[in-house]
Amino acid sequence: MAILSILRYPDPRLHTVAKPVAQVDERIQTLVKNMLETMYDAQGIGLAATQIDVHERVIVIDVSEERNEPLTLINPEIVWASEEKQLGEEGCLSVPGIYDGVERSTAVKVRALDENGQSRDIEAEGLLAICMQHEMDHLMGKVFVEYLSPLKRNRIKTKLLKQQKQAEKG
Numbered sequence: 001m002a003i004l005s006i007l008r009y010p011d012p013r014l015h016t017v018a019k020p021v022a023q024v025d026e027r028i029q030t031l032v033k034n035m036l037e038t039m040y041d042a043q044g045i046g047l048a049a050t051q052i053d054v055h056e057r058v059i060v061i062d063v064s065e066e067r068n069e070p071l072t073l074i075n076p077e078i079v080w081a082s083e084e085k086q087l088g089e090e091g092c093l094s095v096p097g098i099y100d101g102v103e104r105s106t107a108v109k110v111r112a113l114d115e116n117g118q119s120r121d122i123e124a125e126g127l128l129a130i131c132m133q134h135e136m137d138h139l140m141g142k143v144f145v146e147y148l149s150p151l152k153r154n155r156i157k158t159k160l161l162k163q164q165k166q167a168e169k170g
Contacts, residue, residue: 004038004052008164009095010157015141018050018057020075024117028058032072032115035060040067044093046131048138051094059112059135063127071122076112076136079121081105088130090144098156102147104133 007014021028031054039047039060049058059073082105091099107125110132114120124132134144145153 001037002034003041004034006038006042006047006051006093007053009092009143009145009160011094013053013055014050014094014138014143016050016055017141018048018055018139021056021058021113024074024113024115028056028074029115031056031058032060032074036062036070039093042093045127046135047093048135050138050141057139059132059139061128061131061135063131071128072115073110073112073122073132073135074114074117076110076132076139078108078133078136079111080109081133082107082125086130090130090134092134092144094138094143095145095156095160098145098160100145100148100152102134102144104130108132110136 031049035047035049035052038052045063046059046061049056057075059076061071062069084106085103086106087101087103089099090102106129108129110122110124112120145156
């Protein structure tokens with residue numbers, strides 16, 4: 001297993017639309033294991049393959065307190081979303097240290113394949129529903145800061161680019 005490098009906003013590769021996984025095979029299963037290890041190492045609750053520069057429709061999530069209930073979503077699609085929306089504070093491993101409000105459906109039903117290629121329907125609400133919508137946005141090339149005003153987005157971009165330059169200088 002390996003800890004992978006996470007792309008940071010405003011990296012243009014984060015805007016790549018992911019392609020469907022044709023077959024859940026050993027390569028995809030290894031990708032899932034590496035993504036879970038990367039997500040846990042980064043203290044995240046979700047990670048989309050797009051964030052590690054793999055442009056396939058794969059997501060891993062674990063919103064459990066004990067961090068021992070991993071969920072794998074391959075080729076996920078939202079088949080139902082509640083009309084009721086909620087404004088919640090979101091963060092992202094690709095936008096470190098930045099948190100802001102995003103409005104999302106409070107409940108969703110998602111159809112996806114698991115790590116063994118089995119189709120399943122998952123009904124989710126609360127944090128899990130929000131996390132699923134957030135990660136599925138990544139597969140469409142969208143980062144949560146794009147829900148924010150252009151002014152806020154530019155401030156975030158400037159701040160992260162400045163941090164990146166300082167890190168490169170050492």
